[in-house]
Amino acid sequence: DKNAExxxxxxxxxxxxxxxxxxxxxxxxxxxxxTVQNSTTPEKCNDAVSKQxxxxxxxxxxxxxxxIDVPITEVVTTxxxxxxxxxxxxxESEPWWKTALALSYLKxxxxxxxxxxxxxxxxxxxxxxxxxxxxxAExxxxxxxxVYVVDNxxxxxxxxxxxxxxxxxxxxxxxxxxCKEIVSKQKDDGCIExxxxxxxxxxxxxxxxxxxxxxxxxxxxxxVPDLSTxxxxxxxxxxxxxxxxxxxxxxKDKYDxxxxxxxxxxxDKDAENELLDCTDEYVxxxxxxxxxxxxxxxxxxxxKDEIPKTEKPIKNFFGGLYEKAAKL
Numbered sequence: 001d002k003n004a005e006x007x008x009x010x011x012x013x014x015x016x017x018x019x020x021x022x023x024x025x026x027x028x029x030x031x032x033x034x035t036v037q038n039s040t041t042p043e044k045c046n047d048a049v050s051k052q053x054x055x056x057x058x059x060x061x062x063x064x065x066x067x068i069d070v071p072i073t074e075v076v077t078t079x080x081x082x083x084x085x086x087x088x089x090x091x092e093s094e095p096w097w098k099t100a101l102a103l104s105y106l107k108x109x110x111x112x113x114x115x116x117x118x119x120x121x122x123x124x125x126x127x128x129x130x131x132x133x134x135x136x137a138e139x140x141x142x143x144x145x146x147v148y149v150v151d152n153x154x155x156x157x158x159x160x161x162x163x164x165x166x167x168x169x170x171x172x173x174x175x176x177x178x179c180k181e182i183v184s185k186q187k188d189d190g191c192i193e194x195x196x197x198x199x200x201x202x203x204x205x206x207x208x209x210x211x212x213x214x215x216x217x218x219x220x221x222x223x224v225p226d227l228s229t230x231x232x233x234x235x236x237x238x239x240x241x242x243x244x245x246x247x248x249x250x251x252k253d254k255y256d257x258x259x260x261x262x263x264x265x266x267x268d269k270d271a272e273n274e275l276l277d278c279t280d281e282y283v284x285x286x287x288x289x290x291x292x293x294x295x296x297x298x299x300x301x302x303x304k305d306e307i308p309k310t311e312k313p314i315k316n317f318f319g320g321l322y323e324k325a326a327k328l
Contacts (some may be wrong), residue, residue: 036067036109037112040112040113044067045243049062049117052124057121058098067105067106068152077284079148083140085137088137091245097141097145100128100145101140101145101262103125166295167288170243171244172247175247176250178244179251186254192232192254201287209235213279219275222267222271234276237258238279243287307325
Protein backbone atom coordinates (compact mmCIF):
# COMPACT_ATOMS: atom_id res chain seq x y z
CA ASP A 1 0.00 0.00 0.00
CA LYS A 2 1.77 3.16 -1.26
CA ASN A 3 -0.21 5.53 0.98
CA ALA A 4 0.50 3.46 4.09
CA GLU A 5 4.21 3.39 3.19
CA UNK A 6 4.33 7.20 2.79
CA UNK A 7 2.46 7.71 6.06
CA UNK A 8 4.86 5.36 7.85
CA UNK A 9 7.88 7.28 6.51
CA UNK A 10 6.30 10.62 7.44
CA UNK A 11 5.58 9.42 11.00
CA UNK A 12 9.14 8.15 11.34
CA UNK A 13 10.52 11.45 10.00
CA UNK A 14 8.40 13.47 12.42
CA UNK A 15 9.41 11.27 15.34
CA UNK A 16 13.13 11.57 14.60
CA UNK A 17 12.91 15.31 13.93
CA UNK A 18 11.00 15.93 17.15
CA UNK A 19 13.43 13.93 19.26
CA UNK A 20 16.51 15.46 17.62
CA UNK A 21 15.04 18.92 18.10
CA UNK A 22 14.22 18.25 21.75
CA UNK A 23 17.76 17.00 22.35
CA UNK A 24 19.22 20.17 20.79
CA UNK A 25 17.01 22.31 23.04
CA UNK A 26 17.89 20.32 26.17
CA UNK A 27 21.61 20.47 25.40
CA UNK A 28 21.40 24.21 24.79
CA UNK A 29 19.64 24.81 28.11
CA UNK A 30 21.99 22.50 30.01
CA UNK A 31 25.06 24.29 28.62
CA UNK A 32 23.55 27.70 29.39
CA UNK A 33 22.84 26.75 33.01
CA UNK A 34 26.41 25.50 33.45
CA THR A 35 27.72 28.79 32.03
CA VAL A 36 25.63 30.81 34.49
CA GLN A 37 26.59 28.61 37.43
CA ASN A 38 30.27 29.08 36.62
CA SER A 39 29.83 32.87 36.62
CA THR A 40 27.71 33.07 39.78
CA THR A 41 29.71 34.50 42.69
CA PRO A 42 28.99 34.59 46.44
CA GLU A 43 28.47 38.34 46.00
CA LYS A 44 25.63 37.75 43.54
CA CYS A 45 24.00 35.29 45.96
CA ASN A 46 24.33 37.73 48.84
CA ASP A 47 22.74 40.48 46.76
CA ALA A 48 19.79 38.23 45.90
CA VAL A 49 19.16 37.07 49.49
CA SER A 50 19.56 40.61 50.85
CA LYS A 51 16.18 41.37 49.28
CA GLN A 52 14.32 39.03 51.64
CA UNK A 53 11.66 40.66 53.82
CA UNK A 54 10.97 39.79 57.46
CA UNK A 55 7.96 37.63 56.51
CA UNK A 56 10.13 35.47 54.22
CA UNK A 57 9.05 36.98 50.90
CA UNK A 58 11.57 38.36 48.41
CA UNK A 59 11.83 41.53 46.39
CA UNK A 60 13.53 41.19 43.03
CA UNK A 61 17.17 42.24 42.93
CA UNK A 62 18.87 43.99 40.03
CA UNK A 63 21.33 41.10 39.95
CA UNK A 64 18.60 38.60 39.11
CA UNK A 65 17.12 40.86 36.44
CA UNK A 66 20.53 41.27 34.84
CA UNK A 67 21.15 37.51 34.88
CA ILE A 68 17.81 36.70 33.22
CA ASP A 69 17.94 39.83 31.02
CA VAL A 70 14.45 41.08 31.89
CA PRO A 71 13.68 44.62 33.14
CA ILE A 72 12.58 44.66 36.76
CA THR A 73 9.29 46.33 35.78
CA GLU A 74 8.38 43.50 33.39
CA VAL A 75 9.35 40.40 35.37
CA VAL A 76 6.08 39.68 37.16
CA THR A 77 3.94 40.45 34.09
CA THR A 78 5.89 38.12 31.82
CA UNK A 79 6.30 35.24 34.26
CA UNK A 80 2.56 35.23 35.06
CA UNK A 81 1.75 34.42 31.43
CA UNK A 82 2.90 30.85 31.98
CA UNK A 83 0.11 29.87 34.36
CA UNK A 84 -3.59 29.13 33.91
CA UNK A 85 -4.24 29.01 37.66
CA UNK A 86 -6.64 31.81 38.59
CA UNK A 87 -5.22 32.10 42.11
CA UNK A 88 -1.75 32.68 40.66
CA UNK A 89 -3.10 35.25 38.21
CA UNK A 90 -4.68 37.39 40.92
CA UNK A 91 -3.17 40.76 42.00
CA GLU A 92 -2.37 39.31 45.42
CA SER A 93 0.02 36.83 43.79
CA GLU A 94 2.65 39.43 42.83
CA PRO A 95 4.84 38.93 45.96
CA TRP A 96 4.53 35.16 45.46
CA TRP A 97 5.95 35.41 41.95
CA LYS A 98 8.79 37.68 43.10
CA THR A 99 9.64 35.21 45.83
CA ALA A 100 9.43 32.17 43.54
CA LEU A 101 11.66 33.90 40.99
CA ALA A 102 14.34 34.57 43.60
CA LEU A 103 14.21 30.96 44.79
CA SER A 104 14.43 29.59 41.25
CA TYR A 105 17.38 31.82 40.45
CA LEU A 106 19.25 30.58 43.54
CA LYS A 107 18.50 26.94 42.72
CA UNK A 108 19.42 27.22 39.04
CA UNK A 109 22.38 29.61 39.17
CA UNK A 110 23.92 29.07 42.60
CA UNK A 111 23.78 25.42 43.71
CA UNK A 112 27.50 25.63 44.58
CA UNK A 113 26.75 28.38 47.10
CA UNK A 114 23.77 26.70 48.77
CA UNK A 115 25.23 27.37 52.21
CA UNK A 116 24.69 31.09 51.60
CA UNK A 117 20.99 30.84 50.83
CA UNK A 118 19.51 27.55 52.11
CA UNK A 119 18.05 29.01 55.32
CA UNK A 120 16.58 31.94 53.42
CA UNK A 121 15.15 29.51 50.87
CA UNK A 122 13.40 27.44 53.55
CA UNK A 123 11.95 30.55 55.16
CA UNK A 124 10.61 31.69 51.79
CA UNK A 125 9.00 28.31 51.10
CA UNK A 126 7.23 28.53 54.47
CA UNK A 127 5.99 31.99 53.46
CA UNK A 128 4.63 30.67 50.14
CA UNK A 129 2.89 27.71 51.82
CA UNK A 130 1.14 29.99 54.32
CA UNK A 131 0.16 32.63 51.79
CA UNK A 132 -1.04 30.37 48.97
CA UNK A 133 -2.60 27.67 51.13
CA UNK A 134 -2.80 25.24 48.23
CA UNK A 135 -0.05 22.69 47.61
CA UNK A 136 -0.82 22.20 43.91
CA ALA A 137 -0.87 25.93 43.23
CA GLU A 138 2.37 26.37 45.14
CA UNK A 139 4.09 23.63 43.14
CA UNK A 140 2.84 25.14 39.87
CA UNK A 141 4.20 28.52 40.94
CA UNK A 142 7.65 27.05 41.63
CA UNK A 143 7.64 25.02 38.40
CA UNK A 144 6.69 28.06 36.30
CA UNK A 145 9.43 30.10 37.94
CA UNK A 146 12.01 27.34 37.33
CA VAL A 147 11.12 27.11 33.64
CA TYR A 148 11.11 30.90 33.30
CA VAL A 149 14.58 31.27 34.82
CA VAL A 150 16.12 28.47 32.72
CA ASP A 151 14.53 29.73 29.49
CA ASN A 152 15.66 33.32 30.05
CA UNK A 153 19.13 32.32 31.19
CA UNK A 154 19.45 30.29 27.97
CA UNK A 155 18.37 33.24 25.83
CA UNK A 156 20.81 35.55 27.58
CA UNK A 157 23.78 33.18 27.24
CA UNK A 158 22.99 32.72 23.54
CA UNK A 159 22.63 36.49 23.11
CA UNK A 160 25.95 37.13 24.87
CA UNK A 161 27.64 34.50 22.70
CA UNK A 162 26.39 36.13 19.50
CA UNK A 163 27.38 39.56 20.80
CA UNK A 164 30.90 38.35 21.59
CA UNK A 165 31.22 36.96 18.06
CA UNK A 166 29.87 40.13 16.43
CA UNK A 167 31.90 42.68 18.40
CA UNK A 168 35.26 42.02 16.63
CA UNK A 169 33.50 42.49 13.27
CA UNK A 170 32.21 45.89 14.41
CA UNK A 171 35.65 46.88 15.71
CA UNK A 172 37.35 45.84 12.48
CA UNK A 173 34.91 48.01 10.51
CA UNK A 174 35.77 51.15 12.51
CA UNK A 175 38.11 53.51 10.66
CA UNK A 176 40.45 56.34 11.69
CA UNK A 177 38.40 58.67 9.52
CA UNK A 178 35.23 57.85 11.40
CA CYS A 179 36.96 58.44 14.74
CA LYS A 180 38.30 61.80 13.51
CA GLU A 181 34.81 62.79 12.40
CA ILE A 182 33.40 62.03 15.87
CA VAL A 183 36.04 63.90 17.86
CA SER A 184 35.84 66.85 15.45
CA LYS A 185 32.47 67.59 17.11
CA GLN A 186 34.18 68.29 20.44
CA LYS A 187 33.67 71.78 21.84
CA ASP A 188 36.07 73.85 23.93
CA ASP A 189 34.53 72.68 27.22
CA GLY A 190 35.11 69.02 26.28
CA CYS A 191 31.59 67.90 25.38
CA ILE A 192 31.05 66.06 22.09
CA GLU A 193 27.88 66.43 20.05
CA UNK A 194 26.31 63.14 18.99
CA UNK A 195 27.56 62.61 15.46
CA UNK A 196 25.34 61.37 12.63
CA UNK A 197 27.85 58.64 11.84
CA UNK A 198 27.41 57.20 15.34
CA UNK A 199 23.62 57.24 14.98
CA UNK A 200 24.01 55.45 11.65
CA UNK A 201 26.27 52.80 13.19
CA UNK A 202 23.71 52.23 15.95
CA UNK A 203 20.90 52.30 13.39
CA UNK A 204 18.89 54.63 15.64
CA UNK A 205 17.87 58.33 15.45
CA UNK A 206 19.60 60.67 17.91
CA UNK A 207 16.38 61.47 19.81
CA UNK A 208 15.65 57.78 20.35
CA UNK A 209 19.19 57.12 21.61
CA UNK A 210 18.98 59.86 24.23
CA UNK A 211 15.44 58.88 25.28
CA UNK A 212 16.39 55.23 25.74
CA UNK A 213 19.49 56.08 27.77
CA UNK A 214 17.37 58.33 30.02
CA UNK A 215 14.91 55.46 30.58
CA UNK A 216 17.64 52.97 31.42
CA UNK A 217 19.47 55.06 34.02
CA UNK A 218 18.17 55.02 37.58
CA UNK A 219 20.11 57.86 39.22
CA UNK A 220 17.87 60.95 39.40
CA UNK A 221 20.91 63.21 39.01
CA UNK A 222 21.21 61.95 35.44
CA UNK A 223 17.57 62.51 34.48
CA VAL A 224 17.57 66.33 34.46
CA PRO A 225 17.16 67.97 31.01
CA ASP A 226 20.35 70.01 31.44
CA LEU A 227 22.41 66.82 31.18
CA SER A 228 21.32 65.88 27.65
CA THR A 229 24.69 67.09 26.33
CA UNK A 230 26.43 64.87 28.89
CA UNK A 231 24.41 61.90 27.63
CA UNK A 232 25.44 62.63 24.04
CA UNK A 233 29.07 62.91 25.13
CA UNK A 234 28.88 59.60 27.00
CA UNK A 235 27.44 57.81 23.94
CA UNK A 236 30.33 59.09 21.81
CA UNK A 237 32.88 57.98 24.40
CA UNK A 238 31.30 54.52 24.62
CA UNK A 239 31.44 54.24 20.85
CA UNK A 240 35.13 55.14 20.71
CA UNK A 241 36.14 52.97 23.66
CA UNK A 242 34.18 49.84 22.72
CA UNK A 243 33.92 49.94 18.94
CA UNK A 244 37.15 51.69 17.91
CA UNK A 245 39.84 50.47 20.34
CA UNK A 246 42.27 49.83 17.46
CA UNK A 247 42.41 53.57 16.77
CA UNK A 248 42.91 54.80 20.33
CA UNK A 249 45.79 56.98 19.21
CA UNK A 250 43.34 59.05 17.17
CA UNK A 251 40.91 59.81 19.97
CA LYS A 252 42.60 59.28 23.39
CA ASP A 253 43.34 62.96 24.16
CA LYS A 254 39.84 64.01 23.15
CA TYR A 255 38.40 61.17 25.23
CA ASP A 256 40.27 62.28 28.36
CA UNK A 257 39.09 65.88 27.90
CA UNK A 258 35.49 64.67 27.53
CA UNK A 259 35.77 62.60 30.71
CA UNK A 260 36.88 65.73 32.57
CA UNK A 261 33.81 67.48 31.18
CA UNK A 262 31.50 64.72 32.43
CA UNK A 263 33.06 64.76 35.89
CA UNK A 264 32.50 68.51 36.21
CA UNK A 265 28.95 68.43 34.84
CA UNK A 266 27.69 65.45 36.86
CA UNK A 267 29.69 66.03 40.03
CA ASP A 268 29.08 62.52 41.33
CA LYS A 269 31.46 59.65 40.58
CA ASP A 270 28.87 56.91 41.08
CA ALA A 271 26.38 58.66 38.79
CA GLU A 272 29.08 59.21 36.20
CA ASN A 273 30.05 55.53 36.27
CA GLU A 274 26.40 54.47 35.99
CA LEU A 275 25.95 56.67 32.94
CA LEU A 276 29.03 55.26 31.20
CA ASP A 277 28.08 51.67 32.09
CA CYS A 278 24.63 52.32 30.63
CA THR A 279 25.96 53.87 27.41
CA ASP A 280 28.60 51.12 27.06
CA GLU A 281 25.91 48.44 27.20
CA TYR A 282 23.59 50.34 24.89
CA VAL A 283 26.24 51.04 22.24
CA UNK A 284 27.61 47.49 22.20
CA UNK A 285 24.11 45.95 22.10
CA UNK A 286 22.91 48.17 19.24
CA UNK A 287 26.06 47.81 17.15
CA UNK A 288 26.35 44.04 17.55
CA UNK A 289 22.61 43.47 17.03
CA UNK A 290 22.86 45.37 13.77
CA UNK A 291 25.65 43.05 12.58
CA UNK A 292 23.75 39.95 13.74
CA UNK A 293 20.63 41.00 11.82
CA UNK A 294 22.68 41.75 8.71
CA UNK A 295 24.29 38.31 8.90
CA UNK A 296 20.86 36.69 9.28
CA UNK A 297 19.61 38.46 6.16
CA UNK A 298 22.73 37.39 4.24
CA UNK A 299 22.17 33.75 5.21
CA UNK A 300 18.48 33.91 4.25
CA UNK A 301 19.30 35.40 0.85
CA UNK A 302 22.01 32.78 0.32
CA UNK A 303 19.62 29.96 1.14
CA LYS A 304 16.99 31.42 -1.20
CA ASP A 305 19.52 31.41 -4.04
CA GLU A 306 20.33 27.76 -3.34
CA ILE A 307 16.69 26.62 -3.74
CA PRO A 308 15.99 25.44 -7.31
CA LYS A 309 13.41 27.76 -8.88
CA THR A 310 11.67 25.10 -10.97
CA GLU A 311 11.52 22.31 -8.43
CA LYS A 312 9.25 21.83 -5.46
CA PRO A 313 11.15 21.48 -2.16
CA ILE A 314 11.23 17.91 -0.87
CA LYS A 315 9.62 17.60 2.55
CA ASN A 316 11.69 14.74 3.96
CA PHE A 317 13.53 14.07 7.18
CA PHE A 318 16.37 16.51 6.54
CA GLY A 319 14.09 19.24 5.26
CA GLY A 320 11.93 18.95 8.37
CA LEU A 321 14.95 18.93 10.64
CA TYR A 322 16.39 22.10 9.10
CA GLU A 323 13.03 23.81 9.22
CA LYS A 324 12.50 23.05 12.91
CA ALA A 325 16.10 23.75 13.88
CA ALA A 326 15.87 27.17 12.22
CA LYS A 327 13.11 28.08 14.66
CA LEU A 328 15.28 27.40 17.73
